[in-house]
Amino acid sequence: MKKSLNCLVIAGVLAAGSAWAGEIRIGATMRMISENGQKYGEMMQDEFAAINESGGINGHTVKLILLNDECKSDKGVANANKFAYQDNVHLIIGSTCSSVSLPIVDVTAQAEVPQIIPHSTNDQITRKNSAWVFRVPISSRYYKGVVSKYLHDKVGDQIAYVYASDAAAMSETQGLIQQMRDVYGVEPVYEAQTQEKEIDFRSHLVTIKDLNPDAIFFGGLQEPIARFLVQSYEVGIPASVVRAAGSAASNAPVPKLAGDAVKGVFFSAAYSDSDDRPIAQLFNSYVRSRYGIKGVDHDFSQAYDLIRIVEIALGNADLSLEDDDLAADRTAIRDAIANVQGYEGLASGPISFCADPTPECRDGNRTPVLIQYLEGGEDFKVGILDRVTMPVEFGL
Amino acid sequence: MGPMLEVKGLNKSFGGLRAIRDVDFAVREGEIRGLIGPNGSGKSTFFNLLSGVYAVDSGTVVFDGRDLTNSEPHEVAAAGIARTFQLLRMFTEMTVLENVMIGYHNHVKYGALAGVFGFGRVASEEKIIRDEMMEVLAFIGLEDFASIPASELSIGQRRLLALGRAMAMKPKLLLLDEPAAGLSPVNVDNIMLIILRMKEKFNLTVVIVEHILKVVMETCDRISVLDHGVKIAEGVPSEIRDDEAVVEAYLGREMDDEEVKRAISA
């Protein structure tokens, strides 16, 4: 299974059996407090173990040091400092929270250690113009663009927005509103933020119903999204009003909880487990069987893509792995990642980096997909509504 | 000259219970007054009203020409009234010296935050305070225990420390709530001796609530008697000894005749 997966991606992986084999140290700091979090931590370990088993990278073995940052910036910063100065790692992977990846960018820039980010969408991360940062997931600037473009082109401009008070939902929704304003000159017909742990959205929905908008956008975590959708039908908003939701709508509990209310809802994502490409199907069944995860989401796909990209880059880098050459090795790895072009894996489109320390070069993945629910419930069905590769400079 | 402490028409109820009813109470300067009464007669409540621990329902408390009715406890203390507690209420985690130093609190001249300069003026004043408080400890005979926590003291030593804390306050009026409770006869004599010497040395006025009647009869100039929150008698010890109402209402209930006679004539 694993072998065939490895073959699917173009990778310069071969046990070259070089004369001297060293150890490539990689430090990963991630949010590993949820079940999924633990699982993709496990997956990362397993993948690197598999690389080592099959002979390592150019004969070098990879040592992965995995730490939890609990999505807390001070812990993440401490982890990054530890990796950079104490463990003397060659590469830092992290983090899975924007609020942790952001400050780590400054740490890695100062320590001059390459940092590759598995899952953080905040567009500020690459706007710091650090030469040492690479982002595998899609930047929020692309997400905003793809939804606003679709809404404007295919649905209409009368849009109501409601969003929960978590970080992702706020930046996603507010970014979308901004995009509609800046690009198409459209103001929201309704905009409201819900309180933490609020579960009844009907007061918002009744107001929205009277406004009769073209579309409603809801940003939030999976459960609030499901509630919101159900309640939107309860207050009598007709199915003709298009319902769009934040990227958390991709999580499997949403169609289960929302049932038929989920039909027609679309969202943007980096990855969907309904993706019918063979590589995606293969990956999904692999993760499901090995880690017991039912809804394989972008956390997993991006972690996987990241490992493959790291594998390619490390394979292309000329590393001495002597203690004295730490700085040179770090630079070599940075440059090797910057040279990764047109990587095609689980991500919807090719991932490419380049050398300039700019968002254009370092937001490597710019192809969000729009996914639409076709059926709700336990055996929900989704289809890909659209797949758009955004121009590199979009949203800057 | 009027009385030093004058209480008029004092009332206090807890729910339906009238703990103090229309009590008038006046103490002259330099007097040692005894306050007696059976358990639950309102003696401690009366002290708590005087010292501001409880708020009064009605009535007035005037001390040294100042109206102290419903003053906060620290205001009462600042006015010159020191009190001890039947249950001691030591600062057990603090050293013996620190316990006494708290008594001196209102006489400290530097401000609350001036201590940050732990040298210069503050240090020299701390030294003066320390010396003065060591004298207080020497007076009550606890100077060797100055730097150990009050929790290490025996009950008798704690009773002494309570006096020391009151003394450090440099009060005009001393309210003593059962200062000899729980002590052996030898120690009772000791502590009464110290109280008398304190009174002389610092020219104090003293009000003593005490259960050991012998002590009250021997020590006090005048005695007031409370029963069910009402003042039922007041006078010199001999008058109280012969007062039918007192013997009836108070003494008779707690002891049989033999004990009463022994207690009074002792």
Added chain:
Amino acid sequence: MLTLIDGIEAFIGRLKAIHPLLPWLVALLLLLPVPHFTANNYQVYLINFICIMIILATGLNIVKGFAGQVTVGHVALYAIGAYTSAVLSTKFGMPFYVNLPVSILAAMIFGVLVGLPSFRLEGAYLALATLAFAQAVEVYIRVTNYLGAASGIGGIKPPEFFGFTLRNYDEYYYLVMPIMLLAVYASFAILRSATGRAFMAVREDPISAASMGVNVRRYKLIAFVMSAFYAGLAGSLYAHMLPGYVHPNNFTVIEMVTVLLMVVLGGIGNIWGGIIGAIIVTIVADITREYYFYQLLLFGAVIVGTVLFMPKGIGGIIDRYFVNRRFVAARELTAVAKRGVVGSASREE
């Protein structure tokens, strides 16, 4: 171990005899070269962080350990200090030396707010009231866009003095360590003055303290405001330390528990204990970084264990040693104890 403690005590005593500030000066001189003895930058980062935690724990110790007020709002005051600096630095471009005092002032103003419930509530009820405050602050930050909401505030500038910028952890150490030392000194000095005694009296028995002339409410408030001073100071130093980023996730109940652990383990009402606690907890948290699943479990178990078996913490054990020694000395000095007679009245007669 004990002879070491005795030796240190004697040495400090000798220094103090020359000038009360001399021990602190010696401490400063001893601490100055520390970054040069560390193995790497990360350790300097940890030491800086420990300094900040010492300041924070000392503040909590003042209000909780000395004045006996059970507060859970301390980390919220820390957050207020950090966010005041963050806003001043990023939105108004103010320099560190302005942000620090303003942040402290802001924390102190809120310190009054946290302290007011203590006039009427105590124990668990006070803890709940202050917890409500802490939660309110955290949630407010999380939903307020001006404060970066859930994205946090980044780009807080490192301190700059006369054109010299503290750009790395080594340089920051020379700011944060002396401030820590100064803060610890100040807490010692104040707590050893009449104010500290009043705090303890309020903790031990507020009624008794009041009857001896201590304005209980005033001193409760002073304790809260003093502790807020420390929280604000720590917050500002935290915000300005590299990478200059604050986020509501760093000011939650878990952080409060961690600071509480420092104080409880080190010894409630014992400044040295709090410092030892801050050092131990930060280092243990670092060593156990890889066992993250069990870290909180460990912390919780240590709190419970300390409260049950070592209620006065590590500092309490050291204190106990001195107390025992003094008690033995007192016993030897006086025959009174042996006779079981209370006073020395008879002796003086």
